[in-house]
Amino acid sequence: MQLSMFKDNGIILNATVNKDYDKTLTVLFENRGKAYLYAKGAKKPQSKLAAAVELFSVSEFVVYEGNGFLSVTQAQLIDNRYQVRNDYGIFCYACYMAELCDKIMKPEMESAEVYALLNRAFEAFCKTNINSRFVFTVFLLKLMKLEGYMPELDFCSSCSDISERYRFGQSGLVCPSCVTNAFGLTDIDAETIDGLKYIYFSDVHTLFKQNSRKELLNNLYKTALFFTEANLDIKLKSRELIY
Numbered sequence: 001m002q003l004s005m006f007k008d009n010g011i012i013l014n015a016t017v018n019k020d021y022d023k024t025l026t027v028l029f030e031n032r033g034k035a036y037l038y039a040k041g042a043k044k045p046q047s048k049l050a051a052a053v054e055l056f057s058v059s060e061f062v063v064y065e066g067n068g069f070l071s072v073t074q075a076q077l078i079d080n081r082y083q084v085r086n087d088y089g090i091f092c093y094a095c096y097m098a099e100l101c102d103k104i105m106k107p108e109m110e111s112a113e114v115y116a117l118l119n120r121a122f123e124a125f126c127k128t129n130i131n132s133r134f135v136f137t138v139f140l141l142k143l144m145k146l147e148g149y150m151p152e153l154d155f156c157s158s159c160s161d162i163s164e165r166y167r168f169g170q171s172g173l174v175c176p177s178c179v180t181n182a183f184g185l186t187d188i189d190a191e192t193i194d195g196l197k198y199i200y201f202s203d204v205h206t207l208f209k210q211n212s213r214k215e216l217l218n219n220l221y222k223t224a225l226f227f228t229e230a231n232l233d234i235k236l237k238s239r240e241l242i243y
Contacts, residue, residue: 004065008032009078011118012057013098017043023053025072027061028101028118033109037063039072049075056081056094056122083126090125092241093136097121099236100228104147113146117204124208131211133221138207140224141199149231153197158182166193168223170230186226192219 013034014026023042027035042049052059052075062074084094101118105111121139124130144150151172155162158171158178166173168188179185195216199207212220225242 005062005073006032006065007060007062009058009060009115010035011098011115011122012053012055012059013102015053015055021047025053026102028105028111028115029061030112030115033107033111034102034105035063035070035107037061037070037072039075042072051080052077054080054085056084056098058119058122079123081122081126084122087125087132090132092238093132094122094125095238096236096242097136097139099238100143100232100234103234103236104143104232114143117142117146120204120208130208131217134211134217135208137217137221137224138199138204140228141196142204142207144224144228144231145200147232149227150200151196151227153193153200168226170227184230186223188223189219191216192223195220196223 008029008031010027010029012025013028016024018024021041021043023039025037025039027037029035039049039053041047042053044050049072053072057080058078060076060078061072064071064073084090097118101114105114117139121135124135125132151157153172155173156166156175156178157169157173158181159175161175161177163175165176166188167179167185168174169182169185173188173193174182174185195212199220
């Protein structure tokens, strides 16, 4: 029987209560991918683990690994992300983001970039002057880029021709000549295309400090959701929270 321990920072993607006081956690670790942890007695008010295992919290974990199970032995809270849990609009976005990361990430998968992106997005949610929809939109587009999904934004993704008008599909822009051969298209205008380019090629630290005009933001938001869901083809329970 092989026993081991490890220490790593992690974000709580999901937390469920078992047997009244115990918790099962889904954690995105900075260096170890996603993992399911057992936190004995974490729901008890006097538990030393209680504050560190709240949903969306960022904590440093010491984890015991044995018999195929991972158990939390120590957890030091880094940031409780209180604002993320207690603003309903932000909470809805955060639920979708956490569930999406849960679906994408696997145990032992390289996770540092996804961890950093999610952590920065949650950090941005806690800023009072930040538009939460913009943060959510940037997160989706940057996550898709990390996962290898980059839409064609300069010419038709089907025939490579350049046009004055496009629609937007699973692989990016689609010209009028190729519309009849493309599946699942959405409308897009030149300003939205420029906005997508700016987001994709700008540093995430700078982006999370910015906002966007309402009409443009709504178009970017709808396009980001469309592109994410068209390519990943996964169903999220939290989708009904996003309007």
